[in-house]
Amino acid sequence: MTATRQHAEELVEEFSDHLELDVEEVDEQLSELVDEYTLPVEEAVRSLRSNYIEDAGLESEDALSSNDEVLVNEPDEDGQWVDIRVTVTDLWTPNSDSIAQVGLVGDESGENKFVSFETSDLPELEEGESYLLENVVTDEYDGNVSIKLNRTTEITHLEESVEVGDDTEEFDGVLIDIQSASGLIKRCSHDDCTRVIDSGRCSEHGTVDDPIFDLRIKAVFDNGLETTEAIFNEEMTEQLTGISLEEATAIAEEKMDTGAVMDEIFELVHGRNLHIEGPRYNEYLLVDEYGPSHEVDTTAVADKVRSI
Template sequence: MSLDKVVKHVVSVVGEEYEERVRTILKTLIEEFRIPEKEAAATVIKKFKEEGVQIKDATKKIADIDGSETNVTIVAKVLSISKGKGKAKAFARVGDDTGHARMILTSNAEVELEAGKVYRFKNVMVNEDGSLLVTKNTTARELEEDIEVKPLTMIGVVVSVAKNSGHVLRCPECGTPLKGGACTEHGKVEEPVERVEARVVVDNGRVARRFTLLPEHIEALTGLTLEKAREIKNKFDNEAVRQVIIDSLIGKYVRVEYLNRVPQSIEFTTEIPTEVV
């Protein structure tokens, strides 16, 4: 990252009238004292704030984040959350109408997030790789509005179909798959929810991702309806149902558009496998 780029970012936060002073301070911190650029930028912003300068929110769209910013504000929808490890208490995937980003919640972060909700994040750090760092200084205010999130696209080959795929019976109360006609939470179920599902892995040669295919996906790709799946299972077993899905999907190239593990759309393709975009 160049000095000019760091100066541009800090000036966007404190104001153009301070550009000459900002450049002088940053040049001293970075070139003479060898302070890392992002740390130097944060130091200068803090200094101006302590002097009473009105700090602007560097509001950004996700697609515009380039890895040089500190003190960034974004409005994004939380798509998924997973448990963290080490110095990260959680990982999240967030998105807006321009793209997606990985979010890392540090162990001292005080925000609590829920998948599916939209938040206004303030004082977000940005790592060099474009991932977002939520620290103790970050705030997240839930918004009532919803935003349309641009889906990710992946083209790859289906390499596996999980063993529990096929004709699935679920508890109508909690959605848990039944074992021996019973739910681990609600006991024996008299009228389960029947679905044709498949958990598949798509690999593009660089990354492999797991997706859960719903009845509409499976019928479109394989022609397998709930009635057909029920008939096959009654005549043979669920492994026979799974085998129909395997024969139709394994080794085939697909184009997947998705926000999380459930695709918004999936179709066969002759396109060359690509990285997630």
């Protein structure tokens, strides 16, 4: 066997999960680089390998090595290539044409957000079904690490169901404050971004001309002993306040100030004594259920709030 032939076989094997390479063709390309361009064979291999990494849409050589299989809530930094074994627990409507699917996947560690893109051209995941997802990459934003599928992701449907652990937390307390960037907010409309924009600008994409409106409350709850921060999404905010996204937009237009929505919401919700439930992402409890609370001594909280 020639030296180039052996290297060609190794390259084909190395990229077998990502590209359909032909040993003959790779061998020919290597020979051409070595014979005609007089590159040392190692140099020729390195050159072809970096082309293939690009062709495969991989960000670096690290993505090639076989990944660790991890729990969905284990990764804690951006850009980690991993395999996960999960059940799809929720799918919601993407807010951008570039997104094929967005939702939650879970395993024993609880749930995490995932997204897949139209350009990746992957088979659709079904809610309630379990899958082995190989070669997914983590995406960190605002301290939250979520899962991105990409065109190198391999999806295997699993017969056995992956059990999803309960990472729900509860808190009983009085809603003592709402934080800025509550009420009617604008999100970046750039593909796959959704960052909250400040003064018309996205920290990543600059000026945003056609922002996506969203409604939420970032609330602070106090039970007299400790506080917690919680986020009510659009649906939960509408339930809690009776104000829909359309109504919020109308209020903002009428007052010519999005801040008017936050003021109105504050009047409606502050001082309410609630039991809230949901998964926790960093400092925020993401409320997916709430009701009146009967556990908290509201006088104690009132005394404490008054003393601040």
